[in-house]
Amino acid sequence: MSLSTDGPLYLLDGGEMGGTKGTVAFRTDNNRQYDYGYEVSDYRVLGRGQVDLVFYNDAYIQVMGPKHPALGVTGPELWGELWPDIAPDIATGFNEGQTVYNTDKHLPMLRLGYLEETYFTFSMSPILVDEGTKKIGGVMAPSFEVTMRVIHERRERSLRELGSKAGKATSVQEACQVAAQCLSRATGDIPFSLLYLTEGDGERRKCVLRATTGIPQTHPLATPVIPVSIPSSETIWPVAEVVWTGRAIELNDLDDPTLPGGIWPDKPTEAVILPIHDVRREITGVLVLGVNPRRRLDDLYRNFHTLMVRQLSNNLTAARSYEEEKKKREALAELDRAKTAFFSSVSHEFRTPLTLILGPVEEALKKDTLPEVVREELGVVHRNALRLLKLVTSLLDFSRIEAGRMQASYRPTDLGGLITDLCGVFRSAMERAKIDFVVDVAPCDELVYVDVDMLEKIVYNLLSNALKCTFQGQISVVFRRVDQKVQLSVSDTGVGIPEKDIARIFERFYRVEGLSRRSNEGTGIGLALTQELARLHGGRITVQSKLGQGSTFTLTIPLGKSHLPREQVIEGHRNDGRGMAQLSSQFLGEVMGWFPKQEDDSNPQENDGSLPSTATDMKEPAGTLQKRESPVSMIPFTWSATGADVDGSAAPKPYILVCDDNADMAAYVRSILGPYWRVQIARDGQEALEACKRYPPGLIVSDVMMPRVDGFEL
Secondary structure (H helix, E strand, O other), rough: OOOOOOOOOOOOOOOOOOOOOOEEEEOOOOOOOOOOEEEEEOEEEEEOOOOOOOOOOOHHHHHHHOOOOOOOOHHHOOOOOOOHHHHHHHHHHHHHHHEEEEEEEEEEEEEEOOOEOOOOEEEEEEEHHHHOOEEEEEEOOOOOOOHHHHHHEEEEEEHHHHHHHHOOOOOHHHHHHHHHHHHHOOOOOOEEEEEEEEEHHHOOOEEEEEEEEEEOOOOOOOEEEEEEOOOOOOOOHHHHHHHHHOEEEEOOOOOOOOOOOOOOOOOOOOOEEEEEOOOOHHHHHHHEEEOOOOOOOOOHHHHHHHHHHHHHHHHHHHHHHHHHHHHHHHHOOOOHHHHHHHHHHHHHHHHHHHHHHHHHHHHHHHOOOOOOHHHHHHHHHHHHHHHHHHHHHHHHHHHHHHHHHOOOOEEEEOOHHHHHHHHHHHHHHHHHHOOOEEEEEOOOOOOOEEEEHHHHHHHHHHHHHHEEEEEEEEEEEEEEEOEEEEEEEEEEEOOOOHHHHOOOOOOOOOOOOOOOOOOOOOOOOOOHHHHHHHOOOOOOEEEEEEOOOOOEEEEEOOOOOOOOOOHHEEOOOOOOOOOOOOHHHHHHHHHHOOOOHHHHOOOOOOOOOOOOHHHHHHHHHHHHHHHHOOOOOOOOOOOOHHHHHHOOOOOOOOOOEEEOOOOHHHHHHOOOOOOOOOOEEEEEHHHHHHHHHHOOOOOEOOOOOOOOOOOOOO
């Protein structure tokens, strides 16, 4: 069968385009005539005689779309919109006999009533009509449409980029700007966008424009504020309706020549307005997205918009959480500053009266003729005045550090000798607590530049903290040189620190709750102050701890002086660390107050634990009652709550149980009540509870804040 250009084009076999496997031939009559044919199964073919004629098989019909049938139509006539893109490849096949291969090539096709964004992978291979002369009579073009894959990959990149920004913005406004940057690189699918966030409540609720892409925020359609409570005629975007209904709205009749088409020269005619939700599914904003003018708004496109706004919502939620957390931290920091400022102001007022109290008390305690009872009472005054002075000094130090007015004097110091002396101050307290105290100070061949007063505070705070939290076992102090630094480690076998509290242990006013201690008193500024003082030396303090096993605090200070302010370094004044423990009385006085008085540790044989049972006992002087008093553990098991013992003898009178972890306070309350009632002392709520189970008291006088079991639990 032969075909002619002046008649219809006939196919040799059946099928809509000649069957699934057949031969196609044609003839062009333009002063000369030739025929050629080849198999067309599984191929999409472009043929050429002296004029460009197109013929194709059934598989190519889906590519043709509404242009089918077009068998025998010339190439420029059929594919005029993309002919400039494929004509050079066809010419290469005809004129040079070379095969051309294209991957994911953009070929805009006019097949659905608009210029459509499409992509193809195809080749152009020359067809020989004469093997001898190598005459080329046509070009075969197997092609595969890959439009959906290319578009899907492009949209995935946009979503991935937006998702990679999650959690990186530190404010909502920054999250909006970051989202705008990502959307500005997705103009193939989103030619323009407007991001609105809601503000206010009730009738004052409104949507405020936070970011735009494709159009400036001064564009007439970029309405800066859109009321939500009432319909607005100032904007074409139905933002209020989306906020109230929570449903996306599609606009299909945009007709504004100023709207950009993104990477396309065409103007968009469609847009989608989507709600932005937070984690509670409440609407917090609206996103307006322009639609690609060269793609239909189908389900895949809508799904892309949904995923985009969902990721944006996650980013905004993360930024909002960060912002709220930052505000909380700032509020807490401001509260800390307010506390410090207040206490510093008060502390200034305290120093003068404290000085006037301590001076006369210390002079009185030096007198040999002072009665023992008076000496004991003045000792209580002295210890607690020193404790208050220690707190005042710490708060003033914080105030100076924050104001940058902390005056340090860094001198070359035999740090090992200084540490040994400072630890010696605590040895008596360790022996009183029956704690093994190990001091391992290795010689250091280089003097260390330190402010001795500051280092005293660091060491005393670490030692007192270790002793407060250690009831048995060992406390060790290890000093070593490590490369160009020195390290001081204070380790204990105490109660340890919960893992959740370790990160906050150096925060000002932070106290770990729920742990047993020798005393529950404290302000939570000791460790915070030590960290600040360590930083002034160019060092730091770290902690390692396991709950129930103990803790290790490590102070690291660099050697040399290059890290220190030059004007605060004092040369030629070597300090050997002897006699520099100026704060020992303040710290040691507080520590010794954690232990019961020596009278309570009397010999059990001299104090059989019996309590007075006659009426005359009510009138005995305080000293006599205190001398005969015994620890709670000595109360006989045979005493009952009703006042009768198991053998029927006369029952002892009821007693008052004083419960306080401060030994001075407990002793003071006992001295007041002792002349009139029988008084027993418990060191904390747990000890008091055990005493109550064995012999219920007539009255409990208890502190509120105590280790193990507090006053409310008791």
